[in-house]
Amino acid sequence: MNEKRPLTDKQKEILKFIYQSVNASNLPPTLREIGSHFGYSSTGTTRDHLRALARKGYIRIAANKSRAIELVKEALFSFPILGKVQAGLPTLAVENIEGYLDLHSLVFSDESIFALKVRGDSMSEAGIMPDDLVLVKKQSMAQVGETVVALIGEEATVKRLNRKGDGYVLAPANPKYEPIPVSDDVSILGKVISVIRRYS
Amino acid sequence: MNEKRPLTDKQKEILKFIYQSVNASNLPPTLREIGSHFGYSSTGTTRDHLRALARKGYIRIAANKSRAIELVKEALFSFPILGKVQAGLPTLAVENIEGYLDLHSLVFSDESIFALKVRGDSMSEAGIMPDDLVLVKKQSMAQVGETVVALIGEEATVKRLNRKGDGYVLAPANPKYEPIPVSDDVSILGKVISVIRRYS
DNA sequence: TTGACAGCCACACATAAGGGCGGTATCATG
DNA sequence: CATGATACCGCCCTTATGTGTGGCTGTCAA
Numbered sequence: 001m002n003e004k005r006p007l008t009d010k011q012k013e014i015l016k017f018i019y020q021s022v023n024a025s026n027l028p029p030t031l032r033e034i035g036s037h038f039g040y041s042s043t044g045t046t047r048d049h050l051r052a053l054a055r056k057g058y059i060r061i062a063a064n065k066s067r068a069i070e071l072v073k074e075a076l077f078s079f080p081i082l083g084k085v086q087a088g089l090p091t092l093a094v095e096n097i098e099g100y101l102d103l104h105s106l107v108f109s110d111e112s113i114f115a116l117k118v119r120g121d122s123m124s125e126a127g128i129m130p131d132d133l134v135l136v137k138k139q140s141m142a143q144v145g146e147t148v149v150a151l152i153g154e155e156a157t158v159k160r161l162n163r164k165g166d167g168y169v170l171a172p173a174n175p176k177y178e179p180i181p182v183s184d185d186v187s188i189l190g191k192v193i194s195v196i197r198r199y200s
Numbered sequence: 201m202n203e204k205r206p207l208t209d210k211q212k213e214i215l216k217f218i219y220q221s222v223n224a225s226n227l228p229p230t231l232r233e234i235g236s237h238f239g240y241s242s243t244g245t246t247r248d249h250l251r252a253l254a255r256k257g258y259i260r261i262a263a264n265k266s267r268a269i270e271l272v273k274e275a276l277f278s279f280p281i282l283g284k285v286q287a288g289l290p291t292l293a294v295e296n297i298e299g300y301l302d303l304h305s306l307v308f309s310d311e312s313i314f315a316l317k318v319r320g321d322s323m324s325e326a327g328i329m330p331d332d333l334v335l336v337k338k339q340s341m342a343q344v345g346e347t348v349v350a351l352i353g354e355e356a357t358v359k360r361l362n363r364k365g366d367g368y369v370l371a372p373a374n375p376k377y378e379p380i381p382v383s384d385d386v387s388i389l390g391k392v393i394s395v396i397r398r399y400s
Numbered sequence: 401t402t403g404a405c406a407g408c409c410a411c412a413c414a415t416a417a418g419g420g421c422g423g424t425a426t427c428a429t430g
Numbered sequence: 431c432a433t434g435a436t437a438c439c440g441c442c443c444t445t446a447t448g449t450g451t452g453g454c455t456g457t458c459a460a
Contacts (some may be wrong), residue, residue: 030266048436195396196395241409242411
């Protein structure tokens with residue numbers, strides 16, 4: 001396995017250009033297309049960059065094939081499906097990732113977005129059922145009325161952010177559960193932007 | 201604009217192969233890759249097919265560029281979002297289409313799949329809410345327990361297919377509504393394979 | 401029965417595109 | 431201060447790939 005070493009700024013730019021090309025025309029660029037975009041006069045320069053990206057695990061390149069730049073989705077273009085979120089932050093630790101949801105064509109964003117598998121039925125009356133996937137945009141603040149993913153103690157749950165008196169509560173959408181006051185023990189991980197369910 | 205004339209079987213096969221190539225490697229095939237897959241000994245043969253597909257509006261090809269086959273999504277790879285379904289069949293009439301949902305990377309199938317925007321709250325307790333999109337796989341039969349789209353009289357609704365006595369009923373998931381017996385006046389349009397909701 | 405189109409082949413050709421090799425310069429780091 | 435990584439250039443070569451021309455067969459509707 002190739003490790004995922006950090007990229008230099010130049011490499012990030014090139015990777016971004018490749019991504020944009022693929023996204024715009026569904027066609028990876030050639031060495032010369034990349035080179036001319038960055039003003040390189042030698043194809044060797046571009047090739048060196050691609051090799052660096054491949055070495056770091058962000059792309060795969062095939063020998064002697066035109067445009068054969070494959071973006072490694074796990075590294076960049078899909079959202080990890082999280083089975084659980086551990087205390088502190090949505091760490092995206094490998095052991096939490098249940099798979100990858102290839103949704104870059106549906107929702108692409110530079111911000112960090114992840115998918116969370118819903119546990120429990122506390123939002124069932126809002127149509128968010130157990131085992132649904134929710135796409136979550138990471139942010140620490142949210143507006144009243146938005147559906148959010150919050151970390152309560154050690155557990156991540158999906159709730160609706162409501163105002164109550166002069167404070168806020170995380171309200172379930174199921175009368176079996178009680179609203180949870182927002183306190184120091186509660187932090188908002190992000191906003192739910194989409195729900196996806198698949199029937200087997 | 202190119203019209204969308206029907207494809208011959210051969211052309212469908214080639215289009216399918218192109219799709220699969222793109223899907224598998226994110227890279228459209230070259231003329232020779234297509235040709236060798238179909239046993240063609242001349243690149244001219246493949247080129248003629250591609251030109252036919254382009255003429256009929258299913259792909260776009262760029263001159264003098266390698267692998268420059270662009271799949272025309274509206275023609276093939278996205279699912280029309282239907283606001284309503286008219287009597288008879290899911291006609292996919294243009295006036296019913298509210299947009300296109302680009303989900304080919306999530307759910308692709310050779311069969312015809314479309315997305316339907318949910319009206320009403322009759323399935324709300326099953327987590328299918330008004331304005332959700334349901335992805336529907338067209339089929340006239342379904343199994344007990346599956347969520348289906350049925351045409352009842354003139355109206356398309358999402359229901360669950362249940363058995364009752366020696367017949368079948370279309371059961372809502374909301375006590376406000378009554379199960380509907382499956383009769384001659386009821387036809388099944390397809391099976392719900394996915395639910396997608398987006399928060400604004 | 402003529403014409404349009406689908407489906408194929410063979411061959412030649414031009415250009416698109418990847419790869420190799422050697423060189424220069426900078427910068428961080430042990 | 432040697433080493434390695436990054437970041438570039440130039441030149442040349444080989445392979446990959448699209449295009450043109452011409453010709454063949456069969457089907458199908460006018």
